[in-house]
Amino acid sequence: MVEAGAATAREGAAVRRRHIVYVQGYDPRGLAQYYRMFRTELRKYAALNGVAASAGRPVVDDAKAMASWTIETAGDGWQTTTRYDFLRWEELIKRDLERPMARTVAVATTCFLRLVFNGVIARFARAHWRFAIFASYPYIMLTLEAALALLAGWLGFAGLAHVGAPRPLAVLGAAALFVAVLALLLERLEKTTYVLYLMADWIFTFEFARGRRPDWDARIDQFARAIVDAVAASDADEFVVVGHSSGSFLGLEVLARAFEIDPALGRRGPRLAFLTLGGNLPIVGFHRQAKPFRARLARLATEPSLTWIDFQSRKDVMNFYPFDPVAGHGLSLDAPRCNPKIVGVRFRDVIAPEHYAAFRRDFFRVHFQFVMANERKAAYDYFDMMCGPGPIAAAASAQPAQLVRWI
Incomplete structure (x- = not known):
């Protein structure tokens, strides 16, 4: 963790008021579980660092699809108040997860095959081979479960044939047994394998990259307007948009669309920052059809009023490491590059x-772990960035020199 005095000395006056906008990834757990996790991890952060910290109850605004709570933290010679806005997608995600199982499997498998034949999976492998394996994982598991179901079907066919059943009846019985066993395996093992959830996630990103999710686009536009209004009304020292996991590309969309509404967004009022944590921008950006997304990425890459820090970790198979969002997408910029600053995170130092x-x-x-409390004091500390007195820009300069880079 960056000590308060060191961060302040490097970056200027201590932050007394901070406004956070948290963009969650494709996770159906939603507000209740995220808030419980946040409060639990905040207590761990306070205990580790010997500071006082408390979080107020969330105030839910259904019309704006967000909830907000206030965090008060204080240490030796400093006190910081943080407003934490949690953007909500869970009802959109739950709607996806309510699809019939057969439709999810059929659509997700079709999407995956298209990604293979379109070369997207190969691009994943070149960018980060472990992510390519992770992307293939639900389909590998589906294949294994289908093999077990096929074995059950074959045994059923053999049993029916042995007792003299007509061949067409034996085939129909084997097919029915195959479908039943596969459905049973998918349902019973879901809490261990997450196959259906991950398939729903891939369907969503496939459709989103191609502009086929008007429900999500409408919500993103709503959040973009909310950010413009919040920045204009804010008395905070810094205003920070945080995107974790697939919240990285969703947060990028929200913030870039806010700049489309107000091009001078970051040039007045609080310092504006964007943090992407464990990000996976290529799962949208590598689709040929995602030209609007790549254009927005380029817009933020050249925005001098914005501080964008992209935190990546080699141990996380669900993010791309090492990956430069600008060069990795082959972007040609029409202005000098300002963002993002790419920072490696060593979880061995944190746990x-x-x-x-x-x-x-x-x-x-x-x-x-990107959004959880540390077990040891380390250069990367999510809660210190959210609730501590050091400006967000100090988070990059606080990292070990060999891990901070343009790739």
Whole structure:
């Protein structure tokens, strides 16, 4: 963690008021579970660093599809008040997850095959081979479960044939058994494998990249307008948009559309920053049809009033590491590049040594460490960036020199 005095000395006056806009990824858990996690992790942050910290109850605004709470933190010689806005997508995600199982499997498999034949999966592999494996994981699991179901179907066919059933009846019985066993495996193993959830996620990104999600576009436009209004009315020292996981490309869309509404957004009022944590911009940007997204990425890359820091970790198979969002997308910029600053995160420095072996084997746990409290003081500390007195820009300069780079 960056000590308060050091961060202040590097970047100027301590932050007394901060406004955070948190953009979650494609996660149906939503507000209730995120708030509980935030409050639990805030207590861990306070205990580790010997500071006082408290979070107020969330205030829900259904009309704006967001909830907000206030965090008060104080240490030796400093006090910071943070407003934390949580943008809500969960009802859109739950609607996707309510699709019939057969439709999810059929549509997701079609999407994956198109990504293979269009060369997108190959581009994933060139950018980060471990992400390509992760992208293929639900289909590998589906193949294994289908193989078990096929074995059950074959045994059923053999059993029916053995008792003298007509061949057409045996074939129909085997097919019915195959479908039933596959559905049972998918349903019963979902809490362990997450196959159906990940397939729904891939359907969403496939459709979003091609501009086929008007419901999400409408929500993004609504949030963009809310950010413009909030920045104009803010008395904060800095205004920070945070995108975790697929919230990285959703946050980019929200912020870039806010700049389309108000091109001078970051040139008055609070300092404006954008953090992408464990991001996966290529899952949208690598689609040929995602030209509007790439144009917005280029817009933020050349915006001098914005501080964009992209945090990546080699241990996280769900983000791209090492990856330069500008060069990696082959963007040609029409102005000098300002963003993003790419920062590597060593989770070995964050997690206690006795917990690290188990930690690194839990891929979802690793992915969410970006937005959880540290077990050890380290250069990367999410809650210090959200609630501490140091300006966000200090987060990049605080990292070990060998991990801060333009790639």
